[in-house]
Amino acid sequence: MKSFLAFLKKEWMENIRSGRITVLLILFLIFGIMNPAIAKITPWMMEIMADSLLESGMIITEVKTTALTSWTQFFKNIPIGLIAFVLIFSSSFTKEYQSGTLVLMLTKGLSRQKVVLAKSSIMLSLWTVFYWLCFTVTYGYNSYYWDNSIALNLFPAALCWWLFGLLIICLVVLYSSILFSSGTILLCTGATTIVIYIAGMFPQTKNYTPALLMNSSALISGVATANSYTKAAIITAALCVICILISIPIMNKKQI
Numbered sequence: 001m002k003s004f005l006a007f008l009k010k011e012w013m014e015n016i017r018s019g020r021i022t023v024l025l026i027l028f029l030i031f032g033i034m035n036p037a038i039a040k041i042t043p044w045m046m047e048i049m050a051d052s053l054l055e056s057g058m059i060i061t062e063v064k065t066t067a068l069t070s071w072t073q074f075f076k077n078i079p080i081g082l083i084a085f086v087l088i089f090s091s092s093f094t095k096e097y098q099s100g101t102l103v104l105m106l107t108k109g110l111s112r113q114k115v116v117l118a119k120s121s122i123m124l125s126l127w128t129v130f131y132w133l134c135f136t137v138t139y140g141y142n143s144y145y146w147d148n149s150i151a152l153n154l155f156p157a158a159l160c161w162w163l164f165g166l167l168i169i170c171l172v173v174l175y176s177s178i179l180f181s182s183g184t185i186l187l188c189t190g191a192t193t194i195v196i197y198i199a200g201m202f203p204q205t206k207n208y209t210p211a212l213l214m215n216s217s218a219l220i221s222g223v224a225t226a227n228s229y230t231k232a233a234i235i236t237a238a239l240c241v242i243c244i245l246i247s248i249p250i251m252n253k254k255q256i
């Protein structure tokens with residue numbers, strides 16, 4: 001347990017020194033502020049564009065924004081935040097391989113299982129903190145300017161995208177235990193995400209695939225109900241566990 005906590009502390013300090021945490025903190029704070037900001041300035045922007053659009057034969061009526069407008073923007077920006085997160089952490093394992101620091105720690109008694117668990121714990125924890133920080137900032141501004149109650153099933157919708165983010169990060173951990181290049185890890189993670197998305201396009205499978213969680217914005221507009229996402233959420237959570245469990249024996253047999 002001591003070696004696990006020591007490695008966990010080492011990972012935390014490395015992420016602070018490398019600036020990863022600072023960059024992600026700023027990025028997710030910006031997204032949290034930008035969601036209501038864009039919704040707030042939309043009527044003003046449309047008013048400015050009204051004259052030029054009128055010349056083209058388009059008549060702009062009065063545009064009213066609500067908290068729903070801001071939350072729709074939230075679910076548009078979160079994928080960008082997830083991509084940035086994956087890009088930043090795709091080299092978490094590969095830097096250890098290339099620098100040789102992991103070999104040194106393994107020779108001192110640190111088990112490979114603890115390496116996988118520590119790194120995945122850090123990544124999943126940071127995703128959780130930054131995601132809900134972005135959500136909280138947006139929620140606070142929306143409460144100040146509008147009424148959040150207009151967004152139906154808001155927390156289930158937010159949980160869906162958070163859970164989908166966990167799956168993508170678990171895929172990064174899985175491919176990091178197999179591959180040595182961060183570029184290849186990103187490629188495989190992206191390819192798997194595309195496969196998941198395509199699987200979600202078929203009527204027979206769409207209610208069971210993690211791709212359904214990407215469409216959680218349908219919950220806040222009342223188009224879908226939270227119960228319709230239950231099966232996909234359970235399967236996604238199971239896939240997260242499976243990815244980590246598979247990563248451990250693969251890492252144990254990996255030539256470093």
